[in-house]
Amino acid sequence: MIEYPGTVIVISHDIQFLENVCNRIVEVEMGGINDYKLSYRKFLEEKEKQRVVQIAAYENQQKDIAQKEKTINRFMASATKTKMAQSMQKLLEKVDRIEMPSEITKAMHIRFAEVPRSGRDVIRTVDISKSFGEKKVFSGINITIERGDRIAFVGQNGQGKTTMAKIMAGLLDFTSGRVEAGSNLHLSYYAQNQSELLDLKSTVMQVMEDKAPEEMRSRVRNILGSFLFSGDDVDKKVMVLSGGERARLAMASLIMKPCNFLILDEPTNHLDIYSKEILKNALKDYGGSLLVISHDREFLAGLTNKVIEFKDGYTKEYLGDIEYFLDKKKMDNMRSVELQKSDNGTNGSKDAVMIKKIDSEDLRRIKKQISAVERDISKLENDIGLLELKLADPNFYENLHYVETNKKYQSLQENLEIKMLEWETLSFEVEGSV
Secondary structure (H helix, E strand, O other): OOOOOOOOOEEEEEEEHHHHHOEEEEEEEEOOOEEOOOOHHHHHHHHHHHHHHHHHHHHHHHHHHHHHHHHHHHHHHOHHHHHHHHHHHHHHHOOOOOOHHHHEEEEOOOOOOOOOOOOEEEEEEEEEEEOOOOOOEEEEEEEEEEEEOOEEOOOOOOOOOHHHHHOOOOOOOOOOEEEEEEOOEEEEEOOOOOHOOOOOOHHHHHHHHOOOOOOHHHHHHHHHHHHOOOHHHOOEEEEEEEHHHHHHHHHHHOOOOOOEEEEHHHHHHOOHHHHHHHHHHHHHOOOEEEEEOOOOOHOOOOOOOOOEEEEEEEEEEEEOOHHHHHHHOOOOOHHHHOOOOOOOOOOOOOOOOOOOOOHHHHHHHHHHHHHHHHHHHHHHHHHHHHHHHHHHOOHHOOOOHHHHHHHHHHHHHHHHHHHHHHHHHHHHHHHHHO
């Protein structure tokens, strides 16, 4: 994309990607637009300078207003100065008020529920193997998570990170081996599609009340307020929420349950950059053991103390955070992790396909397949978009066919995932041939 000679408009929450690609940042905030002809890092620096200036201007104006109001009140009490006070009041009402920067007045404040103490060993996998039919994902995996561990699972898609997380959470059976849970284990699991699992017909408040333990019910409104749901927001249906709002609601419903082992699978999906920072700071203060699956380098940096890499059906542990891992791998970014060669010299893929050199005829055939898959993806995305318009209409749920439509929507989503997998596998084959 950097070498593309035309104009590119990018919408992304990936800080590293924005820094590498963009030379102009257009910020949409509080109903307005701010245009910075700067790189992303320079934009942050300039925004911080402007924020400091704005806060100082706001505070100075507030002091000036308070002083004038004090004078007006004093003059109002004097019969001879009432007219002067009224004139001063009119002038004060015409003053263009400076607003406090939005990130100061409207910020998420996340605090996880109190953590019950677990045993020294939180969870252990012993010689775990997993296959889907004839496809072996991994074998003989031994992972021990101790109290206080903060672990990141990394590796190419399809190497088994989510599969292992689900096995640990008791959500997926394994082929062989065993899982040993430690004493007093209280586990919470956040799936990468967690926000999609919310009941579209429920309100924000209903979602929270359904998830809340009895002892947490009195705190539901406070927790929602921490995630920027206040006032009438709590009565909104899930179906009308944006992707970011649904992600925040899913996370809010998760933190109500006291847990000492938290598993997060791609928790930053749909979260904006600022919300990701708030979540990261909250996780730094979380007192339990943590397992995070993420491709977001900025989010992982400084958050974990161990990295476990999934590759070629096996795992390798690195005692450090993501920066230590990348340094040891002599890689500059997470994209390099996705494109790294297998130990046998081939590229990995979502299906762990072993890539071999292919001749020009096969290459043309594969590129035709890619074009066909891309057409299928485009059609599926269009069909999904049309159904989302229906699902977003509250009146649609008065029709008894909404259940059937919702099933069709889920089926299209699954088919899209399959096609995306097929596209990625074919694309890796082409990359491995050049």
